[in-house]
Amino acid sequence: MKAIVTVIGRDTVGIIANVCSLLAQNGVNVLDISQTVMREYFTMIMLVDTAGCKVDFAALADILKKDGQEHGLDIRIQREDIFEAMHRI
Amino acid sequence: MITTSEILETIEMISQQHLDIRTVTMGISLRDCGHPEVRACCDKIYDKITRRAEGLVRTGEDIEREFGIPIVNKRVSVTPIAIACEGCETEDYVPFARTLDRAAKTVGVNFIGGFSALVQKGFTQGDRKLIRAIPEALAVTERVCSSVNVGSTRAGINMDAVALMGRTVKKTAEISDGQGCAKLVVFCNAVEDNPFMAGAFHGVGEPECVINVGVSGPGVVHSALKKCAGEPLNVAAEVIKKTAFRVTRMGELVAQEASRRLGVPFGIVDLSLAPTPAVGDSVADILEELGLESVGAPGTTAALAMLNDAVKKGGVMASSNVGGLSGAFIPVSEDAGMIRAAAAGKLTIEKLEAMTCVCSVGLDMIALPGDTTAETISAIIADEAAIGMINQKTTAVRVIPVPGKTVGDFVDFGGLLGRAPIMSVNPASPAVFIGRGGRIPAPVNSLKN
Numbered sequence: 001m002k003a004i005v006t007v008i009g010r011d012t013v014g015i016i017a018n019v020c021s022l023l024a025q026n027g028v029n030v031l032d033i034s035q036t037v038m039r040e041y042f043t044m045i046m047l048v049d050t051a052g053c054k055v056d057f058a059a060l061a062d063i064l065k066k067d068g069q070e071h072g073l074d075i076r077i078q079r080e081d082i083f084e085a086m087h088r089i
Numbered sequence: 090m091i092t093t094s095e096i097l098e099t100i101e102m103i104s105q106q107h108l109d110i111r112t113v114t115m116g117i118s119l120r121d122c123g124h125p126e127v128r129a130c131c132d133k134i135y136d137k138i139t140r141r142a143e144g145l146v147r148t149g150e151d152i153e154r155e156f157g158i159p160i161v162n163k164r165v166s167v168t169p170i171a172i173a174c175e176g177c178e179t180e181d182y183v184p185f186a187r188t189l190d191r192a193a194k195t196v197g198v199n200f201i202g203g204f205s206a207l208v209q210k211g212f213t214q215g216d217r218k219l220i221r222a223i224p225e226a227l228a229v230t231e232r233v234c235s236s237v238n239v240g241s242t243r244a245g246i247n248m249d250a251v252a253l254m255g256r257t258v259k260k261t262a263e264i265s266d267g268q269g270c271a272k273l274v275v276f277c278n279a280v281e282d283n284p285f286m287a288g289a290f291h292g293v294g295e296p297e298c299v300i301n302v303g304v305s306g307p308g309v310v311h312s313a314l315k316k317c318a319g320e321p322l323n324v325a326a327e328v329i330k331k332t333a334f335r336v337t338r339m340g341e342l343v344a345q346e347a348s349r350r351l352g353v354p355f356g357i358v359d360l361s362l363a364p365t366p367a368v369g370d371s372v373a374d375i376l377e378e379l380g381l382e383s384v385g386a387p388g389t390t391a392a393l394a395m396l397n398d399a400v401k402k403g404g405v406m407a408s409s410n411v412g413g414l415s416g417a418f419i420p421v422s423e424d425a426g427m428i429r430a431a432a433a434g435k436l437t438i439e440k441l442e443a444m445t446c447v448c449s450v451g452l453d454m455i456a457l458p459g460d461t462t463a464e465t466i467s468a469i470i471a472d473e474a475a476i477g478m479i480n481q482k483t484t485a486v487r488v489i490p491v492p493g494k495t496v497g498d499f500v501d502f503g504g505l506l507g508r509a510p511i512m513s514v515n516p517a518s519p520a521v522f523i524g525r526g527g528r529i530p531a532p533v534n535s536l537k538n
Contacts, residue, residue: 004091006100034093045093058154076100078157080091085342086335087095 001050001057002031002080005064009073011042019044019075022067026060027052042073047080103158107308107370108336110343111363112162113149114284116291116299116356117141119173119203130177131188138165138192138201141298141353146197148350152343160343162505165193166289166301167203175215182218186226186233193232200272202289204235207279209244220253224261227269234287240277240474242481245531251275251474252523255467262459262490270489271454271506275470277477277484282357283413288450288485299356300348301413304340305363306332308370310396314378325379326399333360333403341408359413360404361449362396364424366507372396372417373426384426385436393417394447414483416449422502422509423454432499432510438469439515446476451485456500456509459492466490468519471529479532 007019016035023030023046032047053060061077068075102108122133142165149163167173170185186204193201204226206216223235237254240246254275261269274288281292284301291299313332317324340358348355364372373384379392397416405411419441421427430436438455445451451473457466470486477484491500494511501508 004096006096008100036093043093043097045096058151061154061157074104076157079155081342082156082158082339083091083096083099085338086099087091 003048003050003077004080004083005046005048005075005077007042007044007068007073007075009042009068009071011037011040012071015042015071015073016044018067018071019046022063023048026063027054028060048077102306102309106306106312107365107367108306108339109159109161110302110340111305112164112284112286112303113145113160113343113347114164114166114289114301114303115142115145115351115353116166116282116295116301118291118295118297119168119170120293122173123176125176125178127177127179127184130174131184134173134185134188135192138167138189139195142196142198144351148347151350152346156343158339158343162199164198164284164286164289165196165201166284166291167201168291168293169203169205169207171206171213171215171219172293175213180218182222183225183229186222186230189233190230198232200232200234200286202234202236202286203291204233205237205290207238208247208250209238209241211247212250220257223257223273224264224269227261227272228265234272234289236274236276236279236288236290238276238279239470240478240529242278242478242534243531246277246471246474246478246529248471248523248528249526251467251471252526254470255463255523258466258488259463259490263492267489267491267500268502271487271502273487275486277474278482280413280483284359285361285363285414287487295356296354298353300344300351300353301356301359302340302344302347303359303361303363303413304336305361306336307362307364307372307375309336310362311369311371311374311378314375318378322379322395326395329396329399330403333400334407336360337404337407337411341410355410357410357412358404358408360400360408360411360415361413362400362417364418364420365505366423366425368425371424371426372419373424373430377426383433383435384430385440389440390443390447393419393444397448414449418450418453419444419448420454421512422456422507423505424507428507428509431512438512442472442476445473445484446480450483451477451487453485453487454506454509455488456494456511457488457490457514458495458511459490460495461490461514462518462520464518464520464523465514467523471523475529478529
């Protein structure tokens with residue numbers, strides 16, 4: 001299943017490395033990354049494949065959310081379908 | 090591939106503009122639950138609801154987590170109890186309400202709708218027993234919602250039922266300190282697939298079991314409109330339409346997913362703008378964003394008409410299965426902007442009545458003085474039913490005559506039901522008119538001026 005990971009928050013050293021290693025530990029494959037820093041805010045969007053994920057989707061979402069809170073970031077994972085439905089006819 | 094800005098826009102809608110799925114409602118037929126004995130009938134109802142809706146709340150929560158979209162309420166609607174239980178040999182229908190309440194608690198839904206009767210043309214024995222039980226049923230249960238349809242464009246208005254419902258609303262208020270009335274709706278042209286409470290029931294033309302979804306998003310529409318401030322109204326209508334499209338697409342996606350996981354057919358998406366008392370989730374704010382100093386000002390009806398129509402246009406493009414009430418709701422106690430305008434005397438019952446001509450649904454969650462007579466409440470119901478009957482639309486009345494309170498006081502219903510100022514009612518008496526009873530015949534459907 002394809003999903004979108006979004007990471008939003010204040011820019012610090014090692015955000016990408018941290019999120020990528022969390023995903024790798026849980027067997028999630030990163031397909032695409034786009035990242036930008038607007039003023040001091042860091043915004044990263046990742047397209048990932050959760051087919052080989054070792055935990056269920058809800059648990060993965062909790063792991064990411066918790067890690068985000070520890071680093072002052074808002075990290076979400078959502079199924080790709082919701083964005084397709086809202087923005088494509 | 091979806092662009093970064095589209096992804097961020099969706100996340101902003103959810104995290105900052107209160108975009109949510111307001112309700113996933115499972116409609117369950119109880120037509121096979123009839124039994125001459127009360128106990129057996131109640132057992133059949135309880136077993137069927139708890140069996141069918143067993144996975145509803147869990148499935149809703151799973152979808153919520155995977156899509157990252159809040160699903161605020163999970164609910165159940167059932168066949169009107171006056172129909173489902175008519176074969177039961179009893180005079181007292183309160184046990185059926187208790188059974189629905191118990192089943193709702195077991196499956197974990199916060200409301201269950203369908204303690205209902207459809208009496209637009211006249212009463213059956215079951216209808217009379219049900220309406221007689223409403224005050225006590227709403228006082229002794231927590232999650233049961235009740236509705237009675239008293240008129241339709243095809244049948245006219247049953248004025249005996251209107252008179253009876255005025256007394257029923259009054260009695261419900263007296264024995265529940267007003268709270269029960271927040272769960273009691275009197276309809277004209279009630280729809281069979283409405284997922285929203287308190288007026289949801291599972292109509293007789295509906296399948297065995299069905300999933301209906303109600304979407305919301307006043308905050309999203311408001312935010313979108315802020316970006317086109319000062320532009321002509323046709324530009325604003327276009328913005329509303331596009332926003333409604335997006336919101337409804339999300340509702341359709343969730344409905345299809347819930348239907349697939351539960352193995353229950355998908356019914357409809359109801360694309361209503363349903364406000365909550367939370368700041369930033371108000372229909373009144375949208376009307377004020379269009380340029381009114383306060384909701385209730387002259388121009389409110391025109392602004393609401395445009396809003397309601399634009400929401401529908403966006404919605405029908407987004408889903409082939411649009412149904413339910415579909416429009417803008419204007420419940421006073423559940424909308425921070427409406428509360429503000431009513432408390433300041435800028436929004437009156439008469440203006441609200443005019444607004445109901447162009448939106449769904451009706452006079453909703455309006456607190457009245459405790460000494461408002463049953464005849465006056467009946468007459469308010471009759472006026473609202475007449476608007477629905479003539480305009481071929483659903484209208485409803487959910488008013489609360491709060492015992493011991495008078496104009497200027499505030500009443501708090503708690504949670505999603507919000508709080509409201511007591512609004513003043515025209516003191517002239519309609520008692521003789523209501524006392525005449527009988528029926529207002531069905532209207533002619535041509536010569537429309």
